[in-house]
Amino acid sequence: MVQVTYVAHDGAETTIDATEGDSVMQAAVANDVDGIVGECGGAMMCATCHCYVDEAWAERTGPRDEGEDDMLEGAASEITERSRLSCQIKLTAELDGLVVHLPEEQL
Amino acid sequence: MSPQHIVVVGAGQGGLQATISLRHAGYAGRLTLIGAEPGLPYQRPPLSKAYLKEGRAEALMLRPQSFFESKDIAYLPQTTVEGIDRGAGEIAFHGPDGKGRLPYDHLVLATGTRNLRPPIEGLEHACDLRTLADAETLRTRLGTPRRIAVIGGGFIGLEFAAVARGLGHEVAVIEAAPRLMARCVSARMSEHFADLHRGMGTALHLGTPAVAVDAGGVTLGDGSHLAADFTLLAAGVVPNAELAAEAGLEVENGVRLCGRLLTSDPQISALGDCASFPDPRDGQRIRLESVQAATDHARFIAARLSKGGEDHYAALPWFWSDQADSKLQIAGFAGPGTSEVVICDGVVARLDDRGLVAVETVNNAGIHMKSRRLLSGGTPAGLDDLVQIAA
Known part of the structure; x- marks a missing residue:
């Protein structure tokens, strides 16, 4: 199991035990975390799983994937240098304890 | 209330x-x-x-x-x-x-x-791909080497064909229309995907309806018989x-x-x-x-x-299809009678008499997302707007 904490726009925190190998988006949806939509199911088609990786974790989650930048252009909330599509962050043991912040809107 | x-x-x-x-x-x-x-x-x-x-x-x-x-x-x-x-x-x-x-x-x-059941004899021999149960059956069948016939060259048939061929199966796609995905995409885009599938080694039988399915394959409109271990029906x-x-x-x-x-x-x-x-x-x-x-x-x-509210629905349609390494994305919806203009490699504009109605892209999420914004805007967009985005 890999622990992930989602911090909602209003500051509310939800911590879940996710399955290794799932994406940050899949873990959120499977655990009923509000604030991540993931409409296309991780096909990098919709930009509704936008998250901001916590500063302390930015290095370990790595850079954006090819195509991710382009899709983020269509995200509903502000894009920062820590913006990622959470469907493209795969949960590994090294990411145990990961913290991501959620935008105000996904649609 | x-x-x-x-x-x-x-x-x-x-x-x-x-x-x-x-x-x-x-x-x-x-x-x-x-x-x-x-x-x-x-x-x-x-x-x-x-x-x-x-x-x-x-x-x-x-x-x-x-x-x-x-x-x-x-x-x-x-x-x-x-x-x-x-x-x-x-x-x-x-x-x-x-x-x-x-x-x-x-x-x-x-x-x-x-799934549409077209007037083809012996359809009880064909598999469907609509539900999880259908997909489970197909996955099991893909476990051993096969010759596979796919009736229908639309999104589902072609996505399946790309996976099956990628796994090493012999694949033939049978499409009654003269080109692939004819209802959904421009002729240029059909051509791109026909090249892709042929390049992978998939046989395409275009403009040829299937007339009968049996345990050993599919009979085509021209009387020829295509041998197949199983047949997928994906005809809409x-x-x-x-x-x-x-x-x-x-x-x-x-x-x-x-x-x-x-x-x-x-x-x-x-x-x-x-x-x-x-x-x-x-x-x-x-x-x-x-x-x-x-x-x-x-x-x-x-x-x-x-x-409550009296608003009318106004969302812009968009579509996608993943076939091998080609990700097709469509912003907007092009009905029958829409013309097409190739903007650059992998970007096709669809137009009617009122301007730009849809933009088709392959492996170009940037132009796709910009097109979605352009087409969602309050004012009608034209070809020039798209050319500007693509530049």
Whole structure:
């Protein structure tokens, strides 16, 4: 199991035990975390799983994937240098304890 | 006044989204979701893509069981709705525990589509790819080397063909129209994908209808016989509109909706693949088969039911298809009689007499997203606008 904490726009925190190998988006949806939509199911088609990786974790989650930048252009909330599509962050043991912040809107 | 009991018939992605959005919008009344299939609601798009390769059914589930409990949604799987009694405001259903009736204040029809059965002899020998159960069967069959025939060169048939060929099977695609995906994309884009599939070693039989299927393969219109160990039927779908028609609702290429996504009965809405609605751009009646239409319809209906309002549905359609290393993305919707202009490699504009209606791209998410914004804008866009974006 890999622990992930989602911090909602209003500051509310939800911590879940996710399955290794799932994406940050899949873990959120499977655990009923509000604030991540993931409409296309991780096909990098919709930009509704936008998250901001916590500063302390930015290095370990790595850079954006090819195509991710382009899709983020269509995200509903502000894009920062820590913006990622959470469907493209795969949960590994090294990411145990990961913290991501959620935008105000996904649609 | 907002209704006291909303019943959603159909637990695909659109039906489920309606319940999610209703609760999100603050609807606190009774909420029931009825689905014909067993298990939890799941995503269909990966069934012809990632699922065939990875086989992870749990990755398809849209929400866990706990969602229905925490949001107080009564979810009835393996349950078929057999009739709507509009006078009494009740539906009749048949589930694992027998038959029953359920009252509603508002009904949402999200009944989807089923596979079209064209007049081809011996279709009982062909497989379908629509449900998770279908995909499981196909996945098992893909476990040993095969010769596979695919009837239908649309999105589903071609996505399946790309996976099967990628796994090393011998694949032939049979399409009655002279080009691939003819209903959905430009001739240039059809050509791109024909080259892609031929390059992978898939045989394409274009402009050739299948006339019969047997245990050993498919007979084509020209009398030739194509040997195959199994055959996939992927020749399009028909909307599940019988329930609506039997209840006396207007049906026209699906359940007929007004611009507010209501049927001819103001107590009944419909959404997604089963519904035809006026294109916000030109008022032409359209029916779309996509996750986007299903979920955007669902959100619109949920907002109307919980907050009221006289707005008309206006979301821009978009579509995608993954075939081998080519990701096709379409922003907007091009109906029949639309012309095409190639902007640059992998970018095609679709135009009618009022300007730009759709943009097709391959492996170019940047232009796709910019096109979505351009086409969603309040003012009609033209070719020049797209050329500027693509520059």
